[in-house]
Amino acid sequence: MFGKLVHLGFDAMLVAAFLAGVKRTTGLTPALGSVPNKDVRQILKSYLEFGEYVFDFAVVFMGRSDSFERKR
Numbered sequence: 001m002f003g004k005l006v007h008l009g010f011d012a013m014l015v016a017a018f019l020a021g022v023k024r025t026t027g028l029t030p031a032l033g034s035v036p037n038k039d040v041r042q043i044l045k046s047y048l049e050f051g052e053y054v055f056d057f058a059v060v061f062m063g064r065s066d067s068f069e070r071k072r
Helices: 002-026 038-064
Strands: none
């Protein structure tokens, strides 16, 4: 049971980081204004902010690693 919760939490983190990457590269983001419940809207906003934190952490981690190089 605990392993399944960890797995679902990790999957949710990956989806949030993916959405943050899409936002950074394209500017597209979920339309939270169409969510009628303000509490659910706030939870989704916090979830997306967590995804941006994870995305930023991954970029910094990979930027400091010798296994990755920046190409522009």
